[in-house]
Amino acid sequence: MRPVYLCGFMGCGKSHIGRMLARECTAVFIDLDRYIVDNQKMTIPEIFAQKGEPYFRDLEAQYIRNFRGRTIVATGGGAILRDETAEFARKQGVVIFLNAGFDTCYERIKNDSNRPLVVNNTKEQLKAIYDSRLPVYRKNSTFEVNANASDRIIAGEIIKLVELDAKRHRKTKG
Ligand SMILES: Nc1ncnc2c1ncn2[C@@H]1O[C@H](COP(=O)(O)OP(=O)(O)O)[C@@H](O)[C@H]1O
Ligand SMILES: O=C(O)C1=C[C@@H](OP(=O)(O)O)[C@@H](O)[C@H](O)C1
Numbered sequence: 386m387r388p389v390y391l392c393g394f395m396g397c398g399k400s401h402i403g404r405m406l407a408r409e410c411t412a413v414f415i416d417l418d419r420y421i422v423d424n425q426k427m428t429i430p431e432i433f434a435q436k437g438e439p440y441f442r443d444l445e446a447q448y449i450r451n452f453r454g455r456t457i458v459a460t461g462g463g464a465i466l467r468d469e470t471a472e473f474a475r476k477q478g479v480v481i482f483l484n485a486g487f488d489t490c491y492e493r494i495k496n497d498s499n500r501p502l503v504v505n506n507t508k509e510q511l512k513a514i515y516d517s518r519l520p521v522y523r524k525n526s527t528f529e530v531n532a533n534a535s536d537r538i539i540a541g542e543i544i545k546l547v548e549l550d551a552k553r554h555r556k557t558k559g
């Protein structure tokens with residue numbers, strides 16, 4: 386199995402589904418946000434406040450390159466927006482966009498003080514960010530799944546796509 390990178394807006398379920406998938410596929414689970422926090426020994430709000438958002442974006446772009454093999458990577462909602470990062474991830478493995486509606490995402494994240502974009506933007510501003518990101522997640526992913534569903538259903542869909550990817554990849558390798 387090649388690495389699986391989950392992308393999508395904050396609250397779409399990347400971390401939750403990723404952890405579940407890794408258990409089901411006996412793969413290693415990496416939460417890119419967690420990995421950054423552990424390596425930097427700072428929380429995400431601290432990194433944003435003390436080093437700035439561009440610094441955090443560079444860390445994402447750098448650290449996402451550290452994983453190989455049977456791994457499920459829950460990216461942070463901004464990581465796959467960078468074209469070179471997405472290109473790397475699609476070469477390395479399979480990028481899956483968890484597409485959940487804005488209202489679903491917002492209800493899940495609205496009170497979270499650990500997500501600086503949520504703290505620093507109004508609901509209307511977050512909706513505008515969501516709308517501007519949607520086409521980029523689409524463009525930069527290999528597959529898209531409907532994430533307005535139960536976690537079991539979403540995980541099942543992803544497993545089918547990962548199997549499809551493995552088949553295609555074997556074929557192209559000959
Ligand atoms: N399909 C789902 N159904 C119900 N709750 C979900 C689902 N996916 C995620 N959640 C919950 O929504 C919240 C945000 O999910 P999370 O995985 O942290 O999102 P992300 O990593 O994409 O920002 C968590 O409390 C999680 O348990
Ligand atoms: O969308 C974003 O720009 C961000 C999403 C967060 O991860 P989740 O998508 O897991 O919430 C985290 O990386 C950071 O707060 C920035």
Ligand SMILES: [Mg+2]
Nearest residue numbers: 399400459461
């Ligand atoms: Mg997450």
